[in-house]
Amino acid sequence: MSKKQRNNLIRIIVAALCLIALHWVHADVRVMFVLYMVPYLIVGYDILRKAGKGIVNRQPLDENLLMSLATVGAIALALYKTGDFTEAVAVMLFYQVGELFQSYAVGKSRSNIGELMDIRPDYANLEGEDGIEKVDPDEVEIRTVIVVQPGEKIPIDGIVVEGSASLDTSALTGESVPRTVHTGDEVISGCINTNGVLRIRTTREFDESTASKILDLVENASSRKSRSENFISRFARVYTPVVVISAILLAILPPLIRMSALGVVAEWGVWIYRALTFLVISCPCALVISIPLSFFAGIGGASRAGILVKGSNFLEDLSKVKTVVMDKTGTLTQGVFEVTSIEPAEGAGFDAAELLHLAAHAERHSSHPIAQALRKAFGKEQDGCTVEEVEEIAGHGIRAKVDGKTVWVGNEKIVRLAGVDLAGADSAETAAEGNLLQDGAAVIYMVVDGRYAGRIRISDVIKPTSAQAIRQMREAGVSEIVMLTGDGKQAAEAVGQELGIRKIYSELLPADKVDKVEELLQECEDENDRRRARLAFAGDGINDAPVLSRADIGIAMGALGSDAAIEAADVVLMDDDPVQIAKAIRISRKCMRIVYENIWFSIGVKVLCLLLCAIGLVGMWAAIFADVGVMVLAVLNAIRTLFAGSSC
Amino acid sequence: MKKTYKIYVDCANCANKMEVAANKTEGVKEASVNFMTLKMKVEFEEGVEPQEVMKEVLKNCKKVEDDCEIYYE
Numbered sequence: 001m002s003k004k005q006r007n008n009l010i011r012i013i014v015a016a017l018c019l020i021a022l023h024w025v026h027a028d029v030r031v032m033f034v035l036y037m038v039p040y041l042i043v044g045y046d047i048l049r050k051a052g053k054g055i056v057n058r059q060p061l062d063e064n065l066l067m068s069l070a071t072v073g074a075i076a077l078a079l080y081k082t083g084d085f086t087e088a089v090a091v092m093l094f095y096q097v098g099e100l101f102q103s104y105a106v107g108k109s110r111s112n113i114g115e116l117m118d119i120r121p122d123y124a125n126l127e128g129e130d131g132i133e134k135v136d137p138d139e140v141e142i143r144t145v146i147v148v149q150p151g152e153k154i155p156i157d158g159i160v161v162e163g164s165a166s167l168d169t170s171a172l173t174g175e176s177v178p179r180t181v182h183t184g185d186e187v188i189s190g191c192i193n194t195n196g197v198l199r200i201r202t203t204r205e206f207d208e209s210t211a212s213k214i215l216d217l218v219e220n221a222s223s224r225k226s227r228s229e230n231f232i233s234r235f236a237r238v239y240t241p242v243v244v245i246s247a248i249l250l251a252i253l254p255p256l257i258r259m260s261a262l263g264v265v266a267e268w269g270v271w272i273y274r275a276l277t278f279l280v281i282s283c284p285c286a287l288v289i290s291i292p293l294s295f296f297a298g299i300g301g302a303s304r305a306g307i308l309v310k311g312s313n314f315l316e317d318l319s320k321v322k323t324v325v326m327d328k329t330g331t332l333t334q335g336v337f338e339v340t341s342i343e344p345a346e347g348a349g350f351d352a353a354e355l356l357h358l359a360a361h362a363e364r365h366s367s368h369p370i371a372q373a374l375r376k377a378f379g380k381e382q383d384g385c386t387v388e389e390v391e392e393i394a395g396h397g398i399r400a401k402v403d404g405k406t407v408w409v410g411n412e413k414i415v416r417l418a419g420v421d422l423a424g425a426d427s428a429e430t431a432a433e434g435n436l437l438q439d440g441a442a443v444i445y446m447v448v449d450g451r452y453a454g455r456i457r458i459s460d461v462i463k464p465t466s467a468q469a470i471r472q473m474r475e476a477g478v479s480e481i482v483m484l485t486g487d488g489k490q491a492a493e494a495v496g497q498e499l500g501i502r503k504i505y506s507e508l509l510p511a512d513k514v515d516k517v518e519e520l521l522q523e524c525e526d527e528n529d530r531r532r533a534r535l536a537f538a539g540d541g542i543n544d545a546p547v548l549s550r551a552d553i554g555i556a557m558g559a560l561g562s563d564a565a566i567e568a569a570d571v572v573l574m575d576d577d578p579v580q581i582a583k584a585i586r587i588s589r590k591c592m593r594i595v596y597e598n599i600w601f602s603i604g605v606k607v608l609c610l611l612l613c614a615i616g617l618v619g620m621w622a623a624i625f626a627d628v629g630v631m632v633l634a635v636l637n638a639i640r641t642l643f644a645g646s647s648c
Numbered sequence: 649m650k651k652t653y654k655i656y657v658d659c660a661n662c663a664n665k666m667e668v669a670a671n672k673t674e675g676v677k678e679a680s681v682n683f684m685t686l687k688m689k690v691e692f693e694e695g696v697e698p699q700e701v702m703k704e705v706l707k708n709c710k711k712v713e714d715d716c717e718i719y720y721e
Contacts, residue, residue, distance in 0.1 A: 004658075050714070057711050062661065103658055110684065219685045233664065289660050296684040 001104065008100050012093060015043035019089055029083045033075070036085035044071065044092040063283040066244070067095050070279040073272065074620060081269045091280055091624045098628035102289055105635045109293065112642060113300035120215055121155035121189060124206075127199075137206040148198045154189050157209045158200040165196030172214065173306040173574040190214065213566065217308055221299045224311025228595050232291045236284045243282035243610070250614060251275035270616070277613045280623040286602040290634035291595055297642035298591030305646070306574040307584045314570040317553050318588035322533035323524060324478050324581065325517055327547075328485035328495060330540035331557055332578060333460045337370060337442075339377035340461065344454035355454050359446060361387050362400040362407045370442055373458050393417065397444075408447035418447040462495060465579045470499050472582035476589065482520060484513050513547045521552070538581050540565070555581060587644045594641050598634045605630045651698055653688045655681065656717040666716055669708040675701035688718060 001009070018039035025035060041048075044067075051068035074088035124137040125147040132147055137155040140146060145161060148154050154167070166178040172190045181187055187200060190211035206212060251274075255266035295312035302309050309315045329335045342352040350358075360378035363371035364387050390400040396417055397410015408418040444456040470481055482503040485492045492506035505516050517537055526532040537544075537551035540558055545568040548554030556569035558576025566572050573580045609626045612618040618626075657663050663683035670679035670688065675696040681688045690705070692698055702720035709716050 046715075053714055062665075099659075106660075106684075110686070219682070219687065236661070285659075285661075292660060292684060 002107065005100060005104055005107075008096065011043050012096055012100065015039035015089070015093055018042070019086065019093065023086075029079065032083065032085060033079055036075075036089055040071070040075070040085075040089045040092060043089070043096050044068075047092065047095070062240075063285060066240070066279045066282055067092065070276045070620070073276040073279075077269060077273060077276075087620050091620055094624040094628050095280075095283075098285065098631050101628075101632055102285065102635060105639065106289065106293060109297055109300075109639050109642060113297065121153045121211060124155040125149065125152075140202060140206060142202055142205060145199055145201050148193045148200060150193055150195050150197065152193055153211075154187055154191050154193060154198075154200065155209070155211075156200075156202045156206050157186070157188050157204045158202040160185050160187055160198055161201045162199040163197050165193050165198050167191040168194050172210070175306065175575055214303070214308060217310060217566070217572075218299060218303050221309060221311050224313050226295060226312035226316040228316060228592075228599070229291055229295065229312060232287050232599070236288055239284055240282060243278060246610075247275040247278040247282070250278055273620070274613055274616060277618065277620045277623045278610060280620055281606060281609045281613060281627060283627055284602075284606075285627070286631035286634040287599065289631070290598045290602070290638040293635060294591060294595045294598065294638040294641050297639055298587065298594075298644055301642045301644045301646070302584065302587045305580075305583060305587070307580060307587065308566075308572040308574065309584070309588075310570050310572070314553055315588045315591055317534045318536065318571065318585055319592040320532070320534040321478060321536045321553065321585055323480040323482065323520060323535040324473055325482045325484060325520060325535060325537045325551065326501075326578070327513075327537075327539035327544060328483055328487060328492060329460060330576070331538055332466045332483065332495065332499060333462050335460060335540070337373035337458050338461045339373055339456060340459050341457040342454070343457070345452050348448070348451055348453045350448065350453050355446060355456065357385075358402050358405070358407045358448060358453075359409050359444065359456055361385055361402040362390070362398050362409045364400075365390060366392070366398060370444065370458055374444070374456070405449050409444060411443075412445055415445045415447055415452060419450065420447050420452045459491070462498060463576075463578060465577050467499050469578035469580075469582055470501060472579060473585065476582050476585045478585065482516075484508055484516055486510070510543050510546070513544065514550055517547055517550050521550075524552075536571075536581075538578070540576065555584070557581075590644045590647075591641045594637055598637055601637075602630050602634050649698065650689065650691045653690065653702070654719045655686050655688045656719075657681075657683065657686070657713065658715055659683075662713040662716060665712040666709045669712045670705045673701065673705045673708050676705065679705070 016039075022032075022035055022039070025032070027035070047064050048068050050064040051062075054062055054065055071088045071092050074091065075085060078085045078088065121137055123134045124140050125132045126135050126140070127133075127145060127147055140156055146156065146158070150165070160181055160183050162183060164180065164182040166180045167187065168178050169191045170176050171192070172188070178194060179191070181198070186203075187198070188211075189209040251272045254271050255268050258264050259266045292312075295315060298315055299309050299312065302315075309318070326332055339356070342355055344350045344352055344355050356374070356378050360374045363374050385403050386401075388401045390398065392398050393410065393414065395413070397408065397414040399406065399408050399414075399418075401407070408414050442458045444458060446453040446455065473481060480503065481501050482505070483492065483496055483499075483501045484505050486508050487506055489506045492504050496502065496504040505512075508516065517535070521535055524533045524535050534552040536553040536555055537547050538555040538557060539548060540556070545564060548556060548565075548568045548570075553571055554569040555571045555573060556565035557573045557578070557580075571584055573584070605626055609618055609623055613623060655663075655666070657666060660683045663681045666688070667679060667681040670676055670681065670690065673679075675693050677691040677693050679688060679690045690698075690702070692701060699720065702718060706718045706720070709718065
């Protein structure tokens with residue numbers, strides 16, 4: 001609690017005690033007036049002053065003026081008619097309770113989000129002549145060597161020049177598995193060094209470092225207002241004057257009608273009282289505070305889960321996503337070649353391990369990605385085996401002597417070159433299927449000592465979580481999932497089939513991807529822009545910046561450290577796990593659900609109270625309870641979005 | 649030139665009022681107030697002295713909401 005909040009709390013308590021004590025005091029109405037003025041002024045002097053200032057500065061109606069009008073009116077009524085001052089004081093008291101709660105809740109969630117986003121490094125360690133010196137990270141220049149000790153945050157992006165450690169990246173990515181770094185690895189600011197001392201040569205300035213950029217992004221996110229927020233500010237602008245005019249009409253019209261048309265007693269007091277109650281109810285605080293708070297908390301909660309949403313408007317759009325277009329390479333697949341299967345030929349006398357062994361050796365000196373994949377799959381390539389007479393045959397593959405055996409490794413053409421009839425050696429489909437596929441997948445054929453020995457399939461591996469991600473997206477309400485790829489049709493369809501994606505566009509150039517997204521956007525068209533289903537595009541941020549910006553929502557994956565992607569996208573996933581896309585959609589849905597709950601609940605209760613008040617069923621007491629109560633509930637509801645990241 | 653200032657204000661509506669007041673101040677091209685992060689972003693006109701302008705901004709803000717503060721020094 002801040003000092004001001006504590007002061008307000010004391011004022012409220014003192015005023016409440018006075019009010020209770022005055023319950024037992026009975027005196028002349030003028031004496032009572034003076035006595036009741038004590039708690040009234042204690043608790044409400046600032047409201048009255050603000051209202052006065054508002055009039056002097058010709059500010060439009062605000063809640064201070066409304067509360068002042070209502071309470072002063074109620075006091076005047078008490079003075080001349082009822083003699084009951086409790087109501088006016090209590091209304092002011094409850095109003096202040098509401099204000100206090102609101103300011104406390106907002107402050108609390110502000111610091112909560114601050115804690116969630118606690119990645120701002122406070123200092124950097126420079127190595128001086130007499131030990132380590134702590135400096136402001138702002139002062140560290142590029143290419144300076146800094147020291148990060150166990151338990152400290154890495155303050156600035158850089159490259160490890162000495163030491164190794166495991167880093168806790170959870171504040172950035174939401175990923176709890178630590179990442180191990182060694183000399184030569186790039187590290188990003190905001191990670192926590194859990195063990196080991198690291199010496200890092202900085203590659204960026206503090207302002208340009210990942211942690212600073214992320215914080216900037218999240219803090220600016222709530223400035224981009226969503227349609228719901230704009231609706232609320234428009235609503236508040238119209239609503240307050242409408243209610244005030246209705247209040248005036250309510251005070252004047254019915255008594256006049258009663259007098260002139262019906263010929264009964266005017267009952268001015270009753271109608272003025274109802275009009276004042278109207279004013280009490282009219283304050284739109286619950287909406288004005290809870291909607292931005294929901295978005296703010298939602299964005300904060302999402303960033304905790306490694307999902308950076310660049311604005312409330314994108315969070316709102318994300319909840320309306322019906323079509324998700326995904327890039328294949330790097331998004332659904334790893335984008336790295338790996339050996340996926342080894343099929344030794346029957347009767348050739350080699351098992352899978354032996355085949356891989358020979359292939360890896362033959363490719364010992366090649367830097368081709370396929371050779372790298374083979375060596376990686378084999379692992380211990382530098383054993384004692386002899387590799388001689390290596391000859392690269394362009395367009396075909398490699399021939400080499402491994403431990404005295406002549407090994408041919410390459411595409412199907414090399415089999416023919418080796419003088420072996422492939423169709424005879426294996427089933428017929430092999431020849432048809434073979435060849436180096438245009439895309440991520442390839443089949444490697446091997447001939448050993450003049451005999452066909454088998455084949456090794458190498459492809460771009462589907463991420464282990466891709467299938468789950470597609471399933472979760474469907475469950476979250478995405479009706480159409482489309483895969484775009486520059487790869488060949490066959491490989492694209494194989495991936496599509498495995499993941500359950502039916503709509504696939506393959507062999508696309510980067511420019512074609514934009515056209516396809518345009519086409520798909522047309523399908524989403526709806527006359528009513530608010531109802532229109534949204535299209536999201538998810539890519540790894542490499543080469544797809546135009547598509548990211550053309551889609552309603554561009555989602556960049558695995559963007560940690562990639563500036564271009566962070567720049568172009570609307571939603572940035574720190575991780576490259578596609579499941580995060582589904583999670584982002586779920587968080588946005590939950591956030592929007594809470595926003596709508598609050599809108600309908602607050603407006604509903606207000607309208608109901610206004611109606612009940614107009615026909616005299618609700619007094620000022622109930623009005624203030626409704627007002628403060630709705631606000632408290634709406635704020636508590638809004639705070640739930642803060643935890644959307646962990647529960648979705 | 650763009651600058652970001654820390655502010656103090658108590659209610660969301662008051663923050664909106666500050667935004668309007670800041671935008672009306674001479675020398676301010678565009679100002680936006682973020683209540684949730686308690687920050688004011690001001691884009692200044694060419695060739696003005698930010699400190700001088702901010703003094704006026706604060707004065708105008710105080711007019712609409714006296715319970716506010718802009719930490720521009």
